Amino acid sequence: MTDALTDEALQALQGNDAELFSAVYQAFAGQVFGYLSAKGVQDPEALTQDVFLAVLPRIDAISGGVKGLRTFVFSVAHARMVDDHRRQVRSPEHQEFEAERDTREVLSAEAEAMDRVAPGEVLALLGFLPEEQREVLSLRIIAGLTVEQVAEIMGKSQGAVKQLQRRALNTLREHSAVKEYVAP
Amino acid sequence: MTRSDADRDNLVSELMLDAGVPGDALLKAALESIAGLSALPAPAPRGDLAALLGVPSADPDGGTDPGADELAKRRRRKHRPVVIAGAVLTAMGLGIGGVAASGGLQQDSPDFFNKLIAGWAPHTNLAPQSLLPAGPAPDAPKVTAVPAPSSPPVSEAAAGAQGAASPSAVPNHPPASAFKGKPLAAAKKAAKARPKKAANTLKGTPPSGSTGSASGVPAGPSGVNFKDSFEGVLDERGLVGGRTVEDVLDQIVRLGVRL
The missing domain is CATH 1.10.10.10 (Winged helix-like DNA-binding domain superfamily/Winged helix DNA-binding domain)
Structure with missing residues (x-):
């Protein structure tokens, strides 16, 4: 596996938070989104954003280069996934039936997203x-x-x-x- | 950064080697499909994350996400009945407040109704005056009580000359004695209110077969308004000359007065 975000690039972006954050997000956001989708969280996209909201402000404190950053990113993602599963178990989603939203001829938003991102x-x-x-x-x-x-x-x-x-x-x-x- | 197909192949091969199943092509194809989830595009940042990255937010309000726009529309539709109900209640409140502020309901009610009925006078029909009482029916009891037995009017003697012929000339008119049997305070008051007029009428007008003129009620529309006529006639029990209002009205109808 070849990472576009190398240790040297990560080191060069230190001090430039805007570019550093953007590079880290582009490097890992898709994989985090795929991981959370595979784990069946309720809202993978929103949870992906939550993961990076927790990760990006603490980048300076992360050691170990890109490898350490990857471990940290997915540690946070794993923890958020576990929290989401626990939340789903504690309070399963109950929604009132709304006739106007019962459009059986089209897929649900979640199913549509799943079909779009992966079979x-x-x-x-x-x-x-x-x-x-x-x-x-x-x-x-x-x-x-x-x-x-x-x-x-x-x-x-x-x-x-x-x-x-x-x-x-x-x-x-x-x-x-x-x-x-x-x-x- | 997205992982290339070669990277995914290396990952899967390494995993299968660790698991001791390196040569299973079907399994490898399945694992590569699962590994393909890592190639998903990064979601567009929103809200706080967009601010952190220094990029425009892809919030539904920004209109960059059609799916989010549809969700916003659904939310607006869900709240529409509440908005309509609020608008209707507000309009009703403004209307009621406007009427109250204009003073339309705060007018002096007695004056208002006095003005309304002040000019009222009962209609009379077009029957010959000789057969009809000239005045309004409510006035009749007042006048019929005027002839006092202690002071027989002068005309009574003259009327006596015609004697028996007179009563038959007024078949529809009740005899004055009909109300004499039960004199009421209201009737006495009414009699006192216009004794001269009644006396003059009795004196100046010879009996002509119409007790209407004989009772002193002026011909034509009455000058007494509707309200006064009832105030003077009704007693404490709400009766007119000891009779109920219905009885009096029946009598009026028999006299040919159109109400």
Whole structure:
């Protein structure tokens, strides 16, 4: 993987907050948005903005260059995702039926966004996995984190993370839906 | 920064190697599809984040997001009944306040109604005067009580000359004695109010078969207005000469007076 935002570029932008913030946002916002979408949060776009509102003012305090910044960004994203899931569990959304909004011939806004950003089948693939396997897989191949970084974010050992990713891949292999999805 | 296809391929290959399933093509294709979520475009910054980045906000108010505009329209539609109800209530309040401020309801009601009925006078029909009482019906009881038994009028003697013929000449008119049996204070007051007029009428006008003229009621529209006539006639019990108003009205109708 080649990052356009290198350690040298990050160092050069120190002191110029406007350009630094913009470069960091452009480098990670899409991946954070994809990660949160894969995790099934209620409003991925709004939560992505919340993540960067928390990250950008603290960039100067982050060490470790681009790698450290990536870990920090997805640590915040992971924490926001967990909060969102807890909120959904505590207060599931109940909305009154409004006839004027019952336009069955068109997709819901969320479904439309999902179709626009990614095929629904991709999210369905992740839906076959248990929560922790899904989290490991998302952080590994969507966020682009190493096993060490994923272990740090999830608060698990690297061995546990490797075990989870192995189980996740076996689950996908055994599931017939995977074969149907990749079949021409 | 967006990850290239090669980067995604490297990530997936590394993951499959760690998991011990490096050669599964179907699995690799599925994982690459999942990894494609990392290539999503960055959402347009809004609100505080846009200010932090120094870029224009993509808020719904700015009109840069058609989906957000639709949401704003729905919110406005949801509040429309409340806005309409508020407008109607405000208009009603202004109308009531305007009427109250104009004093239209604060006029002196008694004066207003006095003016309204001051010029009122009952109509009489076009029947021959000889068959009709000249005055308004409410005045009749007053006048019929005038002839006092203690001072028989001069004309009574003259009337006596005609004697038996006179009563038959006025078949529709009730005898004056009809109201004499129960003299009322109001009737006495009315009699006192115009004794001269009644006496003059009785003196100057020989009986001509019409007790209307004999009762002293002036011919034609009465000068007494509607309000005064009832004040003088109704007693404390709301009766007229001991009769109910309905009875009196029936009598008036029989006399041919059009109300």
